[in-house]
Amino acid sequence: MQMRPAELTAIRAGEVDLAFRRWEMPRLKVGTRMRTAVGLIEVTSVDRVPVSRLTAKDARRAGAASLAALRQGLDRVHPERPVYRIGLRYAGADPRQALRETVPDEAGLDEIGAWLDRLDRAGAWTRATLLLIDELPATRAPELAEKMGRDTLSFKQNVRKLKERGLTESLDIGYRLSARGAALLDHEGHPRKPGNEPVPGTPLPHIGAAATKALNARGVTRLEQVAMLSADEVQALHGVGPYALNHLRTALEEAGLAFNSGNQAPAAADPRTHDSVAPC
Incomplete structure (x- = not known):
């Protein structure tokens, strides 16, 4: 529905x-x-x-x-x-959210790998898809599907299978590898794109492609990073309108967070941590 x-x-x-x-x-x-x-x-x-x-x-x-x-x-x-x-x-909350942040032990990762092997019996695609999402996060599904030589519908269906196991998460634009998915690739020794480690914390709510892109461009991909910005700073970003701002405020409240009410913007630092936001 x-x-x-x-x-x-x-x-x-x-x-x-x-x-x-x-x-x-x-x-x-x-x-x-x-x-x-x-x-x-x-x-x-x-x-x-x-x-x-x-x-x-x-x-x-x-x-x-x-x-x-x-x-x-x-x-x-x-x-x-x-x-x-x-x-x-x-x-x-969607239970897959907690699953994405849960990294199994070696036996658990081996079990996930065996499940992927079963999916690959009809044609190998699981690791290639995970590696492509790792390389090109927040990329439109049709573009990813083209690189895989697949039609968009079947590509999305495959990604949905990976998402059910907490290996990926959907964004307003494209996908991102989860901590669980990254751990699996590392466990199996697959080469990964440097600097693409999943950011821990609470994912951004679905606020529209333009607003998500604006926040991502500032290095903000988690609610904990949004909380380091003031509402005025977020609203000033091109692409962030009243709907996105209100939705962010609601999500922050539900997570026990709030926009930064200080007079000064937080110091710029590594956006991959909870308590820092990269400069524009």
């Missing part, structure tokens, strides 16, 4: 707990947990409802401006299909 970033943010904040969709038949089951940009969203109910039974309260709980706006939105696409009311709730 597709949801806009603003919807996801509102669900996580507890401001929205319903969604309405026109489906031929239910596409979700109660108890399903969907992985999204803000974490896990759980389906708490799925009920078919006549449009005439929708209420202003339904509209508010779905984040619609009004009952009329909700009905108009439902009538834009496939108005002949029945309407389903889906109950939703935020169910916590």
Whole structure:
């Protein structure tokens, strides 16, 4: 089920707990947990409802401006299909986030390597994909797929398999090798690009490609690094708008952090540490 970033943010904040969709038949089951940009969203109910039974309260709980706006939105696409009311709730962080930061012992890394070997039986691609992401982080999937001689869809499907094991993480633009993925390549003795060690800490939330690119250009890839900047400094970056700034502020609060409120910008240092930010 597709949801806009603003919807996801509102669900996580507890401001929205319903969604309405026109489906031929239910596409979700109660108890399903969907992985999204803000974490896990759980389906708490799925009920078919006549449009005439929708209420202003339904509209508010779905984040619609009004009952009329909700009905108009439902009538834009496939108005002949029945309407389903889906109950939703935020169910916590994506467990893959913690997995990415967890580096197994040698036996655990050997187990991951054996799993990759099984994937490679139909044609070797796993290590080549990891090495390419290590070499070209934050690069668009179509460009990476072309370098692999693959179509974009099949390339993304393969990367998704690696992500399930915590070996990569998705960015607003492209991917990055995780600490777990880097440890695996090092364990197996694969040559890696110097200076591309994964940065520890909390990943940036999904704030859009332009804002992410602006922060990355300053060497900021983790929330702990954002906290060393003031809100004014972040807002002044080209590509960072109100949505990105508010989303960063929310993510900082949830991580027990905040924008730097000091009068002076923090000293420039190695951006790969938690307590430093590289200069522009």
